[in-house]
Amino acid sequence: MPKIKIALLIALLFSVCILALFLGPRGINPLDLSDIDRTIVFSIRLPRVLISLLMGMALGASGAVLQGILRNPLADPYILGISSGASLFAAFGIIMGFSFIGTFTIPALAFTGAILTGVIVGIIGRKKGGIWPERLLLAGVGLSFLFSALLMLMLSLSSDEGLRRSVLWIFGDLSLSEWSRIPYGSVFILAGLLLAMTRAKALNALILGDELAHSLGFSPHTERLVLFVSVGLMTAASVSLGGMIGFIGLLVPHIIRFFMGADSKVLIPAAALGGGVLLCVADLISRSVLPPMELPAGIVTAIIGSPYFLYLLRRKNVLSI
Amino acid sequence: MEKGEDEVNQGAILSPRREDFFLEGERELTMTVFGSQRNFSTVLNSFCCILAPRLPGSNSQGCRRFIQLRTVTENFLICLKTAFFFFSLFTLYSLFLTNASADNAPERIISLAPSTTEILFALGLGEKIVGVTSFCDYPVEAREKAKIGGMSNPSLEAVLSLQPDIVVMTTDGNPKEFEARLRSLNIRTYVFTARRIRELPVAIRDMGRVLGAEEPSRMLSAEIEKAISRLGNNRPSDSRKKKVLFIVWPEPLIVAGPGTAIDDALDLLGVENIAGNAKTAYPKYSIEEVLYQSPDVIFIGKGMQANMREVSRGLLHKLGLVPAVKNGSVFFVSDSLYRLGPRIIKGIEELETCLK
Known part of the structure; x- marks a missing residue:
């Protein structure tokens, strides 16, 4: 049964991709491509669709993993401060006008910020030879407050132009998608996803509690560390590809749980697919509703996703994760 | 236009009026202070004179103590009077000062x-x-x-x-x-x-x-x-206007939209700003739309900034099919048109040279 559902999700993902390629501010007839149409489809829309899929997958999957290892339904990939660190570094780069490696500067800075924050949170969360969920969570929250405050400070001191571009970046901006970003993004995200999927059994055990996990033959601290690294990789890569996208990491895993249950072996790939579908649709909407302008995709995901989530919450009899 | 002038006039008229009011108020306040000062000291003086001998326990010791007390009170009063005098002098002086500067042009x-x-x-x-x-x-x-x-x-x-x-x-x-x-x-x-x-x-x-x-x-x-009038007269009369895009920042693509000085300048130069129909002044613009609109000329602002060419490379690569890029009509210009000030003329002339 889960296999059929996953197959359905994959089919949905493909159809959404096709739609996103040929719909938009102006529809394109795939059978009759002019030169401009071809440029739009292959060098503008295709990389954008792929990046939205990668980001959505990373966020959905890392949300599912994180809610498991922290045993907290409110956890999302941004709660660990990874996104605040990335935003801080990216905004710093934007405001100071850095461009030492061309268009890669800002993504590289964001990735550095994200990884650095992840390492700091990991170090603070570590005590007595292991990573403790509560410590991890609190360290992440504390650090993310600090980074947000620094970010606000920087934004309030910056010029209007730098401010606008930083805010656009922080809201999630997929218009910068280029083919050149896909290789490194996909390497980190797919590596993190594979790592998480191979440790899905351990995650199931961790959700039951450390003692049970131990008696089932898993070392809770090692497993948590491995899963934490996979989350860090996916989130850092996703934030550096296109900024912060809200909603997906927190609520897509819950939506998937409503339909497919909480078995991590199914949940992780399904949440990844669901996140990809949602972000792809949201991006399609964000660039189509107000042409010739574009809206930040992060806002659209929350606007279309949250009501659906609340509706599901009302309909389904779910009391806990 | 009319509305703008109205507001300007209002601002100009309002300020002196308010100042007059302020001066009057202050003058009135000073008068009151003078009046109350006289009343206050008279009352206090007479109070001391009248009540002195009638206070209870008026034996010799008490008298001496009271005399001492009166001297202190009087000293205090003298100090108070002097203070009031200087205060009122200062007030009058500052009053004259503000009066003088209100008539002349502001200095600071x-x-x-x-x-x-x-x-x-x-x-x-x-x-x-x-x-x-x-x-x-x-x-x-x-x-x-x-x-x-x-x-x-x-x-x-x-x-x-x-x-x-x-x-x-x-x-x-x-x-x-x-x-x-x-x-x-x-x-x-x-x-x-x-x-x-x-x-x-x-x-x-x-x-x-x-x-x-x-x-x-x-x-x-x-x-x-x-x-402005020179440009109005020289306006090209041919039916096909050149289509132009003014890029404020290439990544993310932010362009000059309606209501900006840049849009006005392009209009004066008789060319069409393809972002003129956007909804905000500096919209984040869709790259696809630029491809469809295919502008004949692209301006990139703040082009003198060191890294602007570097930052725009990716965008211009994507826009390879647009006539502006194909024909080499991409111009890096200054930021003269970003502010509605005296440099506007220079900015318009700069665009004009590029368009020729």
Whole structure:
């Protein structure tokens, strides 16, 4: 049964991709491509669709993993401060006008910020030879407050132009998608996803509690560390590809749980697919509703996703994760 | 247009009126203080004289103590009187001072926007500027003036501590509340309301009148008017207008939309701004739409900035099919048109040279 559902999700993902390629501010007839149409489809829309899929997958999957290892339904990939660190570094780069490696500067800075924050949170969360969920969570929250405050400070001191571009970046901006970003993004995200999927059994055990996990033959601290690294990789890569996208990491895993249950072996790939579908649709909407302008995709995901989530919450009899 | 002029006039008339009111109020207050001073001292004096012998326990010791007491009271009163005298002198003096400066042009000016700073310098008022925002970087002298904070968040304390005779603000970027705040603290303000190129000459002339630089303001606005009318006459008459896009920042793509000085300049030059139908002044624009609209000319602002060519490379690569890129009609221009000020003419001429 889960296999059929996953197959359905994959089919949905493909159809959404096709739609996103040929719909938009102006529809394109795939059978009759002019030169401009071809440029739009292959060098503008295709990389954008792929990046939205990668980001959505990373966020959905890392949300599912994180809610498991922290045993907290409110956890999302941004709660660990990874996104605040990335935003801080990216905004710093934007405001100071850095461009030492061309268009890669800002993504590289964001990735550095994200990884650095992840390492700091990991170090603070570590005590007595292991990573403790509560410590991890609190360290992440504390650090993310600090980074947000620094970010606000920087934004309030910056010029209007730098401010606008930083805010656009922080809201999630997929218009910068280029083919050149896909290789490194996909390497980190797919590596993190594979790592998480191979440790899905351990995650199931961790959700039951450390003692049970131990008696089932898993070392809770090692497993948590491995899963934490996979989350860090996916989130850092996703934030550096296109900024912060809200909603997906927190609520897509819950939506998937409503339909497919909480078995991590199914949940992780399904949440990844669901996140990809949602972000792809949201991006399609964000660039189509107000042409010739574009809206930040992060806002659209929350606007279309949250009501659906609340509706599901009302309909389904779910009391806990 | 009409509305803009109205607002300008209102601002100009309101400030002296409010000042008159303020002066009157202060005069009245001083009178009251004088009156009450006389009453107060008389009452206290008579109180001491009348009550002295009748106080209880008026034996010799008490008398002596009371005499001592009276001397102290009198001393105190003398001090009080002197203090009042000097205070009232000071009040009158400051009253005359404010009166004098209200009649003449303001001597200490604070400018709360880069555009008004540029206009003030162009009107030869640079010497009188005592404070500017941290974004005022043109002309070079502006950088050396005291900073009072940003455009949207100027520091009230910094403004007050510079003791300005007038604070020049714009409706485009300064918060309205700040103006109200300054007014409530009895600081004269002048609000510059022009937002479009065509409104600029009238606004400059008005500002010059209020700030006591009528002659230079007339000259500057005549110069701008001349440039506008020259362009109006030379407007290309052929039916096919050139399509133009002015890029403010390439990644993410932010362009100059409707209501900006850049849009006005393009209109004056007789070309079509393809982002003219966007909904905001500086929209984040869709790259696909640029491809469809296929502009004949692309301008990239702040092109003198070191990394602008580097940053735009990716975008221009994506726009390879657009006529502007194919024919090499991509121009890196200065930021002269970003501020509605005296550099506008230079900015328009720059675009004109590129379009020829």
